Amino acid sequence: MPLNLIIALITFSVVLFIITTIILKKGRMPEKYSLLWYFISLVIFMVAVFPNTFAFITEKAGFQTMSNMIIGIVLVLLTFLTMALTIIVSGQKKKTTLLIQEISLLKSEIKKK
């Protein structure tokens, strides 16, 4: 693996690690969601540190270069992540609607009395 790719990967994984930690520290993300980001950061770090193992996997999986494989994996991961987030957001929207309706109904009942 070229040295500049190794440096880029390590930098990226460290930055990801730090950002996740800062977000957690500020309480803007529950711990359970941070696990995924720590895991991704760890995987990227491992790729940079043990390139031979991944070179082996790249060859077996039929990718031309390791960076192709990494981009491919990241793309698939992000697609699923975005889908999961869409589902979560839609669920939240439903719950918010329900809350707004119920509070508004209650408020009007209280006002009547």
Place this chain on the structure above:
Amino acid sequence: MKNKVLLIIPAYNEEANILNTYNNIMKYNKNNKEKLDVIVINDCSTDRTSEICHNNNIPVIDLIHNLGIGGAVQTGYKYAYKNGYDIAVQFDGDGQHNVNYVKNIIEPIKSKEADFVIGSRFVSDIDTFKTSFARRIGIRIISFFLKITTGYKIYDVTSGFRACSKEIIKDFSISYPPEYPEPVTNAELLRKKFVIKEVPVEMQERTAGVSSIGSWKNIYYMVNVCLSLLVIRIRRYKRCP
């Protein structure tokens, strides 16, 4: 036994029309010895809609946040369900709907001829509604998609002048589409084997204010509605117990 009927009036920034609409309904009640109840759902209007309602003793629920047409109307159905209404009629607050036609659209429900009645602009000769060519084409396309997904032909798929039975009030209070509620509910009700009937009504042009459907959104609207209808085709439905 007389049926308890509720008119659900969703209102977003309707300060210019809401009082007129309410007074017309009250006048109708007086002249016809009817008792149509009204609930205005104020969808967090930024104008004086809420103030006008409170000052004139118009029954109103002020939503604490804007929900859009689907969420607002569903609040009305929840109110209808909680207060034991037999029939709920969706009625526009902008003066488009004529209260004299309410009896026509609730009649098939009273006589158990239908569970859901749509006040339709396109099923008779009294069609005086001035609507653009593009809009008519749009309605035709949605109507066609509805036919594909449910096997039934509904002419005025986007009409917001609708009446429903007690069973559907319960159904709607549990689940109501937040977006494009008219065509989507038509399709869902048909899939749930409810009987839908269209009766001719006349609609006036908006007396004041601006409609919530802007022309630039039309294509986006069409694509979404058609997609929603296709999804309804592959979903499984059963009536709520």
